[in-house]
Amino acid sequence: MNFTQIGKPLKRYDAAAKVTGKAKYAGDFHVRDMLIGKIYRSTIAHGYVKKIDISKAKALPGVVAVITFNDTPDIKYPTAGHPYSTDPKHQDIADRQILTNHVRFYGDEIAAVVAENDLIAREALRLIEVEYEELPVVLTVEDALANDAPEIHKGTKNIVGKMNYEFGNVEEGFAKADFVVENEFETQTVQHCAMENHVSYAYVDAQDRLTVVSSTQIPHVVRRIIGQAFEMPVHKIRVIKPYIGGGFGAKQDSCIEPLNAALTLAAGGKPVLLDLDREESIIGTRVRHAVxxxxxxxxxxxxxxxxxxxxxxxxxxxxxxxxxxxxxxxxxxxxxxxxxxxxxxxxxxxxxxxxxxxxxxxxxxxxxxxxxxxxxxxxxxxxxxxxxxxxxxxxxxxxxxxxxxxxxxxxxxxxxxxxxxxxxxxxxxxxxxxxxxxxxxxxxxxxxxxxxxxxxxPVCLEIAGARIVLRPDGSILMQVGATEIGQGSDTVFSQMAAEVLGISTDQVYLESTTDSDTTPFDTGAYASRQTYVSGAAVKKAALECKSRIFEAVKKRKEIAVEKLDIKDSQIIEKNSGKVVMSLADLAMDTYYSRENSNPISVDVYNQTKxxxxxxxxxxxxxxxxxxxxxxxxxxxxxxxxxxxxxxxxxxxxxxxxxxxxxxxxxxxxxxxxxxxxxxxxxxxxxxxxxxxxxxxxxxxxxxxxxxxxxxxxxxxxxxxxxxxxxxxxxxxxxxxxxxxxxxxxxxxxxxxxxxxxxxxxx
Amino acid sequence: MSDVLKKITFTLNGKERTVEVDVRKSLLDVLRDDLELTGSKKGCEVGECGACAVMINGESIDSCIYLAVWVDGKEVRTIEGIEKDGKLSEMQQAFVDEGAIQCGFCTAGLVVSATALEERGEKMSKDEMKKELSGHLCRCTGYHNIASAVDKVINK
The missing domain is CATH 3.30.365.10 (Aldehyde oxidase/xanthine dehydrogenase, molybdopterin binding domain)
Incomplete structure (x- = not known):
C-alpha cells in the first residue's frame, strides 16, 4: 500500500501542550469555590459497620457535608467499562454501592466528606467514629470456597464465575503422547500505577444536569454507569474527559465517578474535587488478577x-x-x-x-x-x-x-x-x-x-463514531468518541483522516476532550481496539466527507464525481492531475454561496464484526x-x-x-x-x-x-x-x-x- | 495576619512575586492551587515520583515535599518558565522530536530536571544521566525515548 500520511512519524498532536505544562488534566481546572471530597475507608478487611458517628465531623467548621451508606441510594450497579448489553444475561455483575456498610476489603468506602479545603477534609475524616462487627478475612480461593466461609456477596457462595471448554479429547491425547509435562505456575497482584491518580470533579450545572469531569478511558460508559447508580436518565448526566495521565485499564472502570456525583449532590450541586492519593489509587481502584x-x-x-x-x-x-x-x-x-x-x-x-x-x-x-x-x-x-x-x-x-x-x-x-x-x-x-x-x-x-x-x-459489541466538519478554510474539524489517554490515538486518527481526504495533518483539528454531550458515541480506550475499531469509523467518516466534497464540486463544475480526487488540499481531475479548485475555495462556497450553501458535515458510526x-x-x-x-x-x-x-x-x-x-x-x-x-x-x-x-x-x-x-x-x-x-x-x-x-x-x-x-x- | 499565613517574596519564572502562603502548604500546592500553575503534577505527594519537580536556585527538587515558605528569597522555575521567548527550549523540543512524551503526566518534572542537568553544563555517560534522572517515574515510555532526548541535548 502506498500511503501519504499513514506510517509517517508524525509528532504527537498534543506534544507541545504537554511539554510546556499547558495541557489540562482533570485535577488542573480552577473552578471557583471548588470543594474537596475525601473518602473514609474501612480499617478492617471484612465485616459490617455496627455504628457510625459523623456528628463531630459535621460540626467541624469548613465541613460542607458528611455522607455515609445511609445517604446514598440503595442501588447496586456494575462498574466495568464494558458496552451495555440489552440482553440481561450479558450484563455486568451489579454488586457495587456508592458507599457500603458491608466492608469487603481493607480500604472499602464507608463514608465521605466534603469540605472547603483539603486540610479540613482530612481533619473531618479523623473525627468520624466507626464500630465494626468483624467477619473472618477471606484471601485465598481455598478460604473462599470453604464450607463455612462467610459470603462476601450474599447468595454467591463467593463464586464470581466459572468457565470451561474442551475441544477434542485431552485424555485420549495424553494417552497417545510420548511425553506428558506438568507444571504449576503462579502470578502476583500488580497495580497499574498510571502517573496520574484517579481524579475527577463534579457539579450540577445551570440546567440542573450532573456533570463529571474525569480521568477516564470510557467517558460514554461512565455516563451510563452513573445513570445506573442513581437510576437517573442519561440526559441528566454529562461526562467530560480532558487530558489523561495514563490509564492501563484501571480507568476502564467507574471507580470514583458515582461517588463524586453523590458528593456534589450532597453539597447542593457545588463543584467537588475527588482526587485520590497514590495510596488510595493503589488499594481503592483496580489491580491485576493474581492467578x-x-x-x-x-x-x-x-x-x-x-x-x-x-x-x-x-x-x-x-x-x-x-x-x-x-x-x-x-x-x-x-x-x-x-x-x-x-x-x-x-x-x-x-x-x-x-x-x-x-x-x-x-x-x-x-x-x-x-x-x-x-x-x-x-x-x-x-x-x-x-x-x-x-x-x-x-x-x-x-x-x-x-x-x-x-x-x-x-x-x-x-x-x-x-x-x-x-x-x-x-x-x-x-x-x-x-x-x-x-x-x-x-x-x-x-x-x-x-x-x-x-x-x-464477538464477545462484546464493537461500535465507534466519528464526525468530520469541513470548515470554511478547507481544514477539517474531527470529533471521535474514542479516548486519547496518552497512547497517541488522536495523532493517528488525524493521520487517517488526512490520508483519505488528501490533506496534510496540520489541516486536521481534532478536539482531544471527549464530552458525552457533544462527541459521537464510542465505548472507549481498551482492548487495543481504537486504531482498529474507531479507526474504521474515522475512515468511513473521511470517505463520506470526500464523497460529499465531490458532490459539491459536481454541482458547481459539472465534473463526474468518479473523475475527482484530492491532493495536497487541491481538488484535482484524477487522470490529468489538473486542479479543479482548491478545497478551501469549495469549502468557503459551501458556507456562503447564495445558491448552493450547504456546509459539509458528516457523522457516522461503524460496527466492527x-x-x-x-x-x-x-x-x-x-x-x-x-x-x-x-x-x-x-x-x-x-x-x-x-x-x-x-x-x-x-x-x-x-x-x-x-x-x-x-x-x-x-x-x-x-x-x-x-x-x-x-x-x-x-x-x-x-x-x-x-x-x-x-x-x-x-x-x-x-x-x-x-x-x-x-x-x-x-x-x-x-x-x-x-x-x-x-x-x-x-x-x-x-x-x-x-x-x-x-x-x-x-x-x-x-x-x-x-x-x-x-x-x-x- | 493569621498565624498560619506568612508573606514571602521569591522569584517565580523570572518575575518577583510576593504572596501570602499557608505555612503548612507544600510549594506544589501553592503553585497549583494559589498561583494556578498546574503544569507541575501531583503523582504521590511524598517525593517518590518526581512529577512535581521544579528548580529552586537551579537545583531540581520535588515541590511536594518542600514547604512553600522555604522559597522566601529564592528563585523558582517551573515547567511554565522553561520556554524561551515563547518558543520551546532545546530540551523541550528534544522531548517532542524523540517521542519522549505519551500521557504527559511525568513530562513536566522530567523536563525541569533534564533542564537543570543541561544547565550544569557537564557531559555525562548515559548511565550517569539515567542515575541523575532516576527519581522520576514514568509508566508509559519505558524511559527509552526520554533517555535519548536528554542524551541528545546534554551530550551534543
Whole structure:
C-alpha cells in the first residue's frame, strides 16, 4: 500500500501542550469555590459497620457535608467499562454501592466528606467514629470456597464465575503422547500505577444536569454507569474527559465517578474535587488478577503438541468489576496460540477480601502467557528441542481458525517475528555458548511469543463514531468518541483522516476532550481496539466527507464525481492531475454561496464484526548473579506483527512502555497484603517497585508489517501486546542461564536467591 | 495576619512575586492551587515520583515535599518558565522530536530536571544521566525515548 500520511512519524498532536505544562488534566481546572471530597475507608478487611458517628465531623467548621451508606441510594450497579448489553444475561455483575456498610476489603468506602479545603477534609475524616462487627478475612480461593466461609456477596457462595471448554479429547491425547509435562505456575497482584491518580470533579450545572469531569478511558460508559447508580436518565448526566495521565485499564472502570456525583449532590450541586492519593489509587481502584495455574501438555517425540490442558483459579478481590472476563479471556489466548487437536480449559474466579482485580493492560493475557510460554520452554527442554523450532512447529499460522469463534487468521507474521528476534539477539550462537555454564555469573537467552486480538468481537459489541466538519478554510474539524489517554490515538486518527481526504495533518483539528454531550458515541480506550475499531469509523467518516466534497464540486463544475480526487488540499481531475479548485475555495462556497450553501458535515458510526490477531515475540539476554539472586536484563527486543504501522515513533513508544511494564512484572512488582488482616502493605511508590530509568536497558523494537484485510488501513492491535511476553522471555532466559525452572512471579532477588538455595545452586 | 499565613517574596519564572502562603502548604500546592500553575503534577505527594519537580536556585527538587515558605528569597522555575521567548527550549523540543512524551503526566518534572542537568553544563555517560534522572517515574515510555532526548541535548 502506498500511503501519504499513514506510517509517517508524525509528532504527537498534543506534544507541545504537554511539554510546556499547558495541557489540562482533570485535577488542573480552577473552578471557583471548588470543594474537596475525601473518602473514609474501612480499617478492617471484612465485616459490617455496627455504628457510625459523623456528628463531630459535621460540626467541624469548613465541613460542607458528611455522607455515609445511609445517604446514598440503595442501588447496586456494575462498574466495568464494558458496552451495555440489552440482553440481561450479558450484563455486568451489579454488586457495587456508592458507599457500603458491608466492608469487603481493607480500604472499602464507608463514608465521605466534603469540605472547603483539603486540610479540613482530612481533619473531618479523623473525627468520624466507626464500630465494626468483624467477619473472618477471606484471601485465598481455598478460604473462599470453604464450607463455612462467610459470603462476601450474599447468595454467591463467593463464586464470581466459572468457565470451561474442551475441544477434542485431552485424555485420549495424553494417552497417545510420548511425553506428558506438568507444571504449576503462579502470578502476583500488580497495580497499574498510571502517573496520574484517579481524579475527577463534579457539579450540577445551570440546567440542573450532573456533570463529571474525569480521568477516564470510557467517558460514554461512565455516563451510563452513573445513570445506573442513581437510576437517573442519561440526559441528566454529562461526562467530560480532558487530558489523561495514563490509564492501563484501571480507568476502564467507574471507580470514583458515582461517588463524586453523590458528593456534589450532597453539597447542593457545588463543584467537588475527588482526587485520590497514590495510596488510595493503589488499594481503592483496580489491580491485576493474581492467578494460579495447573498446566499439562502431551507431546510426541518429534515435537508435536497433541493435548494441552490448563486449569486456573483466582481470588479476585472484593467486587466483580469486570467479572470473569479477564480470566475467561485467558482461555481464548490458550487455544489460539498453538494449534493442538485436544485442548481443555477451566477456570474459577472467587471473591476475596482484597483490592479489586479488574482490567489491566493485556486483560489477563500476561498471566496466562507467562504460564503457557514458561511451560512451553519446559516442554521443549523435555524433548530436547530448540524452543523457537518447537514453537514454529506448533504455533498458529495464516488460514487457521479459532475453534471457538471460528474467526480465521488472515494475516500472520509470527514466524518472521521469531526469525527477526533470533537474528537480533544472536540466538543460535548464544544458546550454544550458554548451554553448560558454571560459576557465579551466568548468562542466558530466552524468548516468548503471543497472539492478541484487536477489540472484543464477538464477545462484546464493537461500535465507534466519528464526525468530520469541513470548515470554511478547507481544514477539517474531527470529533471521535474514542479516548486519547496518552497512547497517541488522536495523532493517528488525524493521520487517517488526512490520508483519505488528501490533506496534510496540520489541516486536521481534532478536539482531544471527549464530552458525552457533544462527541459521537464510542465505548472507549481498551482492548487495543481504537486504531482498529474507531479507526474504521474515522475512515468511513473521511470517505463520506470526500464523497460529499465531490458532490459539491459536481454541482458547481459539472465534473463526474468518479473523475475527482484530492491532493495536497487541491481538488484535482484524477487522470490529468489538473486542479479543479482548491478545497478551501469549495469549502468557503459551501458556507456562503447564495445558491448552493450547504456546509459539509458528516457523522457516522461503524460496527466492527471482525477481530484480527496481532502477533509478536520478546527475545532477551539476562545475566544472573547466582550468589545474590540478581537478574539483570542485558538486552531485550520486542518484535511485533501489528499489521500496518500507523506511526512508527508512536508505535515504538507503545512497545517501549509495554516492555518496561512487562519487566516490572517479571522482576520487581508485587502488591503485598498482610496474610491475616488483608491490609495492603506496600501501597506507595517507594515500597511498590516500579522500574526506574536505571533499571531499564535500551529497549529494542522491530516490526514485521503484514497487511490485515479487516483493519481500516491494514492495521491490527498494538497498545497492550508489548507488555505480554517480557516476563516469560526473561524467565526462559534464566532457565537457559541456570537450568532452573522458575514458576512464580516476580523473580525478585529474594525469591531467586531462595530458589537457587532450594535447587542446590547455592 | 493569621498565624498560619506568612508573606514571602521569591522569584517565580523570572518575575518577583510576593504572596501570602499557608505555612503548612507544600510549594506544589501553592503553585497549583494559589498561583494556578498546574503544569507541575501531583503523582504521590511524598517525593517518590518526581512529577512535581521544579528548580529552586537551579537545583531540581520535588515541590511536594518542600514547604512553600522555604522559597522566601529564592528563585523558582517551573515547567511554565522553561520556554524561551515563547518558543520551546532545546530540551523541550528534544522531548517532542524523540517521542519522549505519551500521557504527559511525568513530562513536566522530567523536563525541569533534564533542564537543570543541561544547565550544569557537564557531559555525562548515559548511565550517569539515567542515575541523575532516576527519581522520576514514568509508566508509559519505558524511559527509552526520554533517555535519548536528554542524551541528545546534554551530550551534543
Amino acid at each position: 494460579k495455574y495447573k498446566i499439562k501438555t502431551g507431546v510426541t517425540k518429534d515435537g508435536k503438541m497433541i493435548a494441552r490442558e490448563v486449569s486456573l483459579e483466582t481470588a479476585k478481590g472484593a467486587y466483580a468489576s469486570h467479572g470473569i472476563s479477564p480470566v475467561a479471556k485467558q482461555g481464548t489466548a490458550f487455544i489460539q496460540m498453538y494449534t493442538t487437536p485436544n485442548v481443555k480449559f477451566d477456570m474459577i474466579s472467587v471473591y476475596s477480601n482484597a483490592p479489586v482485580a479488574g482490567a489491566m493492560r493485556g486483560y489477563g493475557i500476561p498471566q496466562i502467557n507467562y504460564a503457557l510460554e514458561s511451560h512451553v520452554d519446559d516442554v521443549a527442554a523435555k524433548i530436547g528441542m530448540d524452543p523457537t523450532d518447537f514453537r514454529k512447529l506448533n504455533q498458529v499460522k495464516e488460514g487457521d481458525a479459532d475453534p471457538k469463534t471460528k474467526l480465521k487468521i488472515l494475516s500472520c507474521g509470527l514466524e518472521e517475528c521469531i526469525d527477526k528476534g533470533k537474528e537480533l539477539i544472536n540466538w543460535d550462537e548464544k544458546r550454544k555458548k550458554y548451554a553448560n555454564q558454571t560459576g557465579d555469573i551466568r548468562r542466558g537467552v530466552g524468548m516468548a511469543e503471543f497472539c492478541y486480538g484487536s477489540g472484543t468481537y 471482525s477481530n484480527a490477531l496481532a502477533f509478536g515475540v520478546t527475545f532477551t539476554e539476562v545475566e544472573v548473579d547466582i550468589k545474590t539472586g540478581t537478574i539483570d536484563v542485558i538486552e531485550i527486543y520486542n518484535v511485533h506483527d501489528s499489521g500496518t504501522i500507523m506511526n512508527r515513533q508512536l508505535a515504538e513508544g507503545q512497545v517501549h512502555g509495554g516492555m518496561s511494564m512487562g519487566m516490572g512484572y517479571a522482576l520487581t512488582e508485587e502488591l503485598k497484603l498482610h496474610p491475616e488482616t488483608g491490609k495492603t502493605l506496600n501501597n506507595n511508590l517507594l515500597d511498590y517497585k516500579l522500574p526506574t530509568m536505571m533499571d531499564t536497558p535500551d529497549l529494542g523494537v522491530e516490526f514485521v508489517e503484514t497487511y490485515e484485510p479487516t483493519g481500516p488501513f491494514g492495521n491490527k492491535s498494538l497498545g497492550e501486546p508489548p507488555a505480554i511476553t517480557p516476563a516469560p522471555a526473561i524467565r526462559n532466559a534464566v532457565l537457559n542461564a541456570t537450568g532452573v525452572s522458575f514458576t512464580r512471579l516476580p523473580m525478585n532477588t529474594q525469591r531467586v536467591f531462595e530458589k537457587f538455595k532450594e535447587t542446590g545452586l547455592i
